[in-house]
Each structure stands twice: as C-alpha cells, then as structure tokens.
Amino acid sequence: MSRNGLAAAFAATAVVLLGLACTAAAAAVTLQTGRSLIPVGGGSPVLYNATRDTAITTQYIDAWNNMNGITYLWGSTAPDFTYGLGEASPYNPAEKFRTLLRFDDAHSYVPADAVVQSAELTVTFINYNFDPVLVQACFMTRPWAYQGGPSYKTVGWAFSGWDGSASVPWTQPGAWADCSPNVNISFVLPSNGAYGYVSQTIALDPASVQAWLPSNGSANYGLLFR
Numbered sequence: 506m507s508r509n510g511l512a513a514a515f516a517a518t519a520v521v522l523l524g525l526a527c528t529a530a531a532a533a534v535t536l537q538t539g540r541s542l543i544p545v546g547g548g549s550p551v552l553y554n555a556t557r558d559t560a561i562t563t564q565y566i567d568a569w570n571n572m573n574g575i576t577y578l579w580g581s582t583a584p585d586f587t588y589g590l591g592e593a594s595p596y597n598p599a600e601k602f603r604t605l606l607r608f609d610d611a612h613s614y615v616p617a618d619a620v621v622q623s624a625e626l627t628v629t630f631i632n633y634n635f636d637p638v639l640v641q642a643c644f645m646t647r648p649w650a651y652q653g654g655p656s657y658k659t660v661g662w663a664f665s666g667w668d669g670s671a672s673v674p675w676t677q678p679g680a681w682a683d684c685s686p687n688v689n690i691s692f693v694l695p696s697n698g699a700y701g702y703v704s705q706t707i708a709l710d711p712a713s714v715q716a717w718l719p720s721n722g723s724a725n726y727g728l729l730f731r
C-alpha cells in the first residue's frame with residue numbers, strides 16, 4: 506500500500522518533442538533520472554539526475570509544525586520513493602497529500618531556439634483501491650524547495666521553502682493558489698487491485714513547457730498534483 510494515500514507518484518518521465526526554429530529538423534528529448542543526455546552545447550553525454558519531487562501534506566498539521574504538516578522530501582521515502590496522493594486519506598479523511606514535481610535543468614538539454622511542439626509526462630502511480638481516482642494537476646507559478654531546510658520551516662503545506670532566514674509562505678496553504686489556472690490537467694486513474702501499479706501518460710501544454718526553458722530555466726517550476 507502506498508504511504509497513507511490513495512495513489513502515489515512513483516517515477517516520472519517527461520518527453521519534450523521539439524521543432525528547431527532554424528531548421529526543419531524535429532527531435533525529442535526525454536528527461537528521466539538515470540538517462541544519458543547530450544547537453545545543448547554538445548560534448549559528452551551527462552547523466553540526468555535532476556528530477557525534483559516533494560510531497561506536501563496536512564498530516565499532523567498543528568502549531569508545533571507551524572501548520573506546515575509533514576513533508577516527504579527527496580529520499581525520505583526510500584527505498585520505494587513513493588509519495589501519498591489524495592485529497593482525503595483512507596486512514597484519515599482530513600488528511601490531504603499533494604505532490605510537487607519538476608525537471609530541473611531542462612534548458613541544458615533543449616536548445617533555447619527550439620519550439621516545443623508537444624510534451625508528455627509519464628508517471629507511475631500505485632492504486633490498490635478498487636475505485637478509480639480523479640487526479641488533477643497544474644503548472645506551478647513560483648519556485649519551491651525540494652529538499653531539507655530547518656524542520657517544519659521549509660517546503661510543506663504552509664511554506665514553499667526557506668530563504669535562508671525565514672519561511673516563504675505559499676499564497677494559500679496547500680500551494681494550489683500558486684498553480685496557473687490557464688491549464689487544468691485532470692484524468693481518472695484506474696485501479697489495479699492486484700498489483701497496484703498504473704502508468705499514465707499525460708499530454709502537457711506545449712506553451713507551458715516552453716516557458717520552462719528561457720533564462721536558464723528561471724521559470725521552470727514544474728507541476729503540482731492533487
């Protein structure tokens with residue numbers, strides 16, 4: 506069973522299909538941890554290791570954790586690296602679990618003059634329930650931390666991160682208000698009562714993925730799932 510959730514993000518792959526502005530050539534770039542990718546400037550292949558994910562939750566949310574809940578950071582759910590996902594945990598309907606996901610350094614592998622023609626994201630979920638689950642996602646509009654900081658003061662239900670001296674609050678707890686309403690992604694995740702694992706490939710808005718590339722990826726904020 507996934508950690509306290511209806512379904513869990515498990516492994517993610519983004520495929521960005523490109524048209525190069527100055528040539529007729531089309532190309533595809535696949536961002537997945539562990540893949541070897543040729544950098545934009547050429548040279549030797551580099552091991553891509555910049556998939557960033559974090560789960561924010563209302564689990565045990567209370568004054569002692571600054572109303573930030575329990576956050577599952579990179580590596581904290583080893584060895585399976587799953588996160589809970591759902592707006593109501595089966596164990597406690599008041600608990601919400603959301604997952605932030607981004608592909609850092611995409612700009613290092615996709616040329617700045619490339620036109621993103623299409624993009625898709627493949628995520629493996631675990632759904633042992635016998636009911637399908639509605640999953641929603643959206644493109645984040647601000648940065649967020651994906652790893653440690655002072656306990657209960659960095660990324661979580663209340664905060665997007667820690668700026669070195671203070672917590673940076675989300676616009677509203679739960680981060681959904683910091684997600685663009687311009688593109689709403691939703692899909693119904695089937696169940697797999699026998700094995701749990703369900704892979705889903707989701708089309709991503711090309712213009713929103715294009716916005717991950719300029720200025721060395723300074724607006725590459727990724728996605729939020731709920």
Ligand SMILES: *[C@@H]1O[C@H](CO)[C@@H](O)[C@H](O)[C@H]1NC(C)=O
Binds near residue numbers: 552554
């Ligand atoms: C990939 O990144 C993680 C987290 O930063 C690190 O712990 C791990 O050692 C890296 N793996 C490789 C093969 O560089």
Ligand SMILES: *[C@@H]1O[C@H](CO)[C@@H](O)[C@H](O)[C@H]1NC(C)=O
Binds near residue numbers: 688
């Ligand atoms: C996305 O959802 C929000 C909130 O439900 C809504 O205000 C917005 O119009 C939707 N956007 C699109 C493009 O449908």
Ligand SMILES: *[C@@H]1O[C@H](CO)[C@@H](O)[C@H](O)[C@H]1NC(C)=O
Binds near residue numbers: 719720721
């Ligand atoms: C991107 O980073 C490179 C290498 O650090 C730097 O030379 C370049 O000026 C940066 N470009 C932008 C637009 O920030």
